[in-house]
Amino acid sequence: VKRGTWRTPGRELLERDSLEVAPWLLNKLLVGPGVAGRIVEVEAYRGEDDPASHAFRGRRPRNETMFGRGGLLYVYFTYGMHFCANVVCGQEGSARAVLLRALVPEEGAELMAQRRPRAHRAVDLCNGPAKLCQAFGIARGADGTDLLGNASPYRLVDDGRSPPPRAAWGPRIGVSSGRELPWRCWVPGDPGVSGAARNRRAGERAEEFGGDPPSRVDGGPQGLLS
DNA sequence: CTTTGGATCGTCT
DNA sequence: GACGATCCAAAGG
Numbered sequence: 001v002k003r004g005t006w007r008t009p010g011r012e013l014l015e016r017d018s019l020e021v022a023p024w025l026l027n028k029l030l031v032g033p034g035v036a037g038r039i040v041e042v043e044a045y046r047g048e049d050d051p052a053s054h055a056f057r058g059r060r061p062r063n064e065t066m067f068g069r070g071g072l073l074y075v076y077f078t079y080g081m082h083f084c085a086n087v088v089c090g091q092e093g094s095a096r097a098v099l100l101r102a103l104v105p106e107e108g109a110e111l112m113a114q115r116r117p118r119a120h121r122a123v124d125l126c127n128g129p130a131k132l133c134q135a136f137g138i139a140r141g142a143d144g145t146d147l148l149g150n151a152s153p154y155r156l157v158d159d160g161r162s163p164p165p166r167a168a169w170g171p172r173i174g175v176s177s178g179r180e181l182p183w184r185c186w187v188p189g190d191p192g193v194s195g196a197a198r199n200r201r202a203g204e205r206a207e208e209f210g211g212d213p214p215s216r217v218d219g220g221p222q223g224l225l226s
Numbered sequence: 227c228t229t230t231g232g233a234t235c236g237t238c239t
Numbered sequence: 240g241a242c243g244a245t246c247c248a249a250a251g252g
């Protein structure tokens with residue numbers, strides 16, 4: 001990874017719907033202090049229209065960052081012990097976000113391993129939404145960080161590698177509502193995708209969708225609540 | 227290989 | 240009082 005070739009994406013690219021931003025994020029880099037990783041699996045959440053989104057029941061202290069401008073990092077605490085990170089997108093107030101589910105370490109694997117002593121293989125350092133936060137040291141304090149700010153501790157950068165020409169699509173992992181929506185996408189065949197995405201149930205459901213992208217990106221709430 | 231249960235606490239009902 | 244956009248180790252086939 002050559003820092004000289006890193007570029008910060010324009011804000012307008014993040015001010016689009018999460019279903020457009022999600023596949024665009026694939027193969028971009030998340031950079032933190034002493035660490036960097038390539039994004040290989042994400043999930044789109046669509047704000048107040050999406051029953052699985054933290055924003056479904058409106059604006060609250062916890063999800064405040066989701067309602068902010070595109071390019072912010074939304075960090076939330078869950079299961080009493082884990083943090084997960086989203087890239088906020090869309091227009092301010094739309095509460096669109098993309099959950100980062102898996103990265104492939106590109107820099108600082110030693111530091112990541114120090115933070116994740118349980119990981120015995122390199123691929124286990126960042127192949128899960130809470131794992132990658134551990135590896136990057138992302139916690140409460142990182143919530144609201146502007147990923148497009150030059151001085152930010154956590155940044156989103158483009159090193160020139162394009163997203164895959166055809167992303168793979170399937171159902172989101174671990175949600176209880178909106179299971180039928182194929183809003184998770186990943187780099188096809190990448191060994192870095194999350195463990196949960198590899199289990200049989202998730203695989204079978206992905207088959208049902210044929211790995212195709214959602215047919216409608218700009219549709220309204222109709223169809224989402226079936 | 228797959229399945230199960232424990233950890234642990236903020237948020238919402 | 241229930242339940243998470245999870246992870247891990249242990250137990251079962």
